[in-house]
Amino acid sequence: MSSTASLERKQKKSIREISPIDVYKFLPKTNCRECGESNCMAFATRVVNGERVLTDCPPLYTDQYQDALLHLTELLSPPVRTVVFGAGTTGITIGGKYVLQRHEFTYQNPTPIAIDVHDLLPDEELKVRVRQIEQFSYPYIGRKLSLDAIAIRSVSGDRETFRTTVKKTVDSTSLPVILVSLDPAVMEAGLTVAGDRKPLIYAATKDNWNQMAELALTYQCPLVVFAPQNLPLLRSLVRTLLEYGVVDLVLDPGTAADNGLSETIHNFTAIRTAACRYNDDLFGFPLMGVPMTVWNGEEISEDILKWREAVTASMLLTRYADVLIMHSLDGWVLLPQLIWRFNIYTDPRKPISVEAGIREYGKPDRDSPVLVTSNYALTYFTVESDIKAANLDCYLVVIDTGGLSVESAIAGRNLTPDSIVAALKDHNVGSLVSHTTLIIPGLAARISGDTEEASGWSVLVGPKDSSGIPNYLKDRWPVRS
Ligand code: SF4
DSSP: OOOGGGSOOOOOOOGGGOOHHHHHTTSOOOOOOTTSSSSHHHHHHHHHTTSSOGGGOGGGGSGGGHHHHHHHHHHHOOSSOEEEESSGGGOEEEEOOOOSSTTTSOOOSOOOEEEEEETTSOHHHHHHHHHHHHHOEEEETTEEEEOOEEEEEOSSOOHHHHHHHHHHHHHHOOSOEEEEOSOHHHHHHHHHHHGGGOOEEEEEOTTTHHHHHHHHHHHTOOEEEEOTTOHHHHHHHHHHHHHHTOOOEEEEOOOOOGGGHHHHHHHHHHHHHHHHHHOOGGGOSOBEEOGGGGGGSOOOOHHHHHHHHHHHHHHHHHTTOSEEEEOOOOHHHHHHHHHHHHHHTSOTTSOOBOOOEEEEESSOOTTSOEEEEEOBHHHHHHHHHHHHHTTOOEEEEEEOOTTOOHHHHHHTTSSOHHHHHHHHHHTTGGGTOSSOEEEEOGGGGGGHHHHHHHHOSEEEEOOSSGGGHHHHHHHHOSOOO
């Protein structure tokens, strides 16, 4: 960015500066509980925490509160606008960011990853690739991580060829699509068969913005603005398109790998800083990163290109891409992105947890061991996977530790002899087995004595790492008196 002096600054409170009172004073204040909260103040508090939205308060949407609603909408609008592409329930919302740093406020709207197909792919290859994109999925601590969209590129430059490929693609998938061509005539051919799917149009440039703007307005689709490595031009195009009446914009400031990666990240950071710190309206739009540009570079081995694509995607996910287009479908390229995205977009204030309770593995009987663990998702799924991998027949008591790991829960007194006793009682564990022996995690060793005393059960200290459970049970179970 050349100078912050050129930013379109305006005074607006950041989300962290908005207090519940700021919201409360515009609510109906009837405490009617239609929102499910005990009163309007409780609702206001949850709104500023990002846990509830205005639409959860039906009375606010009656004529009587029109002005209040307008005020609240303005007050709570994020500095980075939201844009939706895709139709109906499969639509994807991007942007809607309130802050620059994740620790300031939970990031909203995880970055969708689109994989490309193009219009010179033979029919069978197109079909297979679309199926691979749809079926790519990885189970991760109780969630299913998957890909989100398909970017259909015109390589032929031919209208009919592009139209046919777009038609075949949208007929074979319900995933949202991005149409990619800088030629407005080719783009229109694609829109004639996919316009009702509300694709993201890629892209308006300094040379074609007028025709692309017309297409975006005609088909009511969001539009990407592309000005590689030229932020003043990007601003100018955004201003022009807004004046033209196109408001659903996505910004692509250009993605360059290798020597250009530093400038790319700088540009993304400058744009997001301008939006979030200075309320710069012209840069307050979602950002598109295109890691697949690495494939346009020098002729080198495919593995190195894939590695570059993975590195570029990870950096853009961090700084501050709201949507990505990638090419590689290899697990080792995509999984790091999906897991990284999952972590970035998880609320840092809420540990990822699973439901507390009793779980059964294999075919446990009255002589089977009873193990204990915490309800921190990562701990729980690791323990579960070790138990399943060894085909053990056992019970697992999952204690509600507030989503903390065993070690943290012990230190914070979220896992205590009393909480273990309560769980044994709540889940009636004594009725499931004929013994009274409990195996607690090795990291909970220091509460073994007190647990024994409080529960009346014999307490064994298991391994510190759940990978040791199978061997531990082989050596120690059944307990010999
Ligand atoms: Fe207050 Fe609206 Fe909730 Fe009713 S629904 S209690 S008016 S916030």
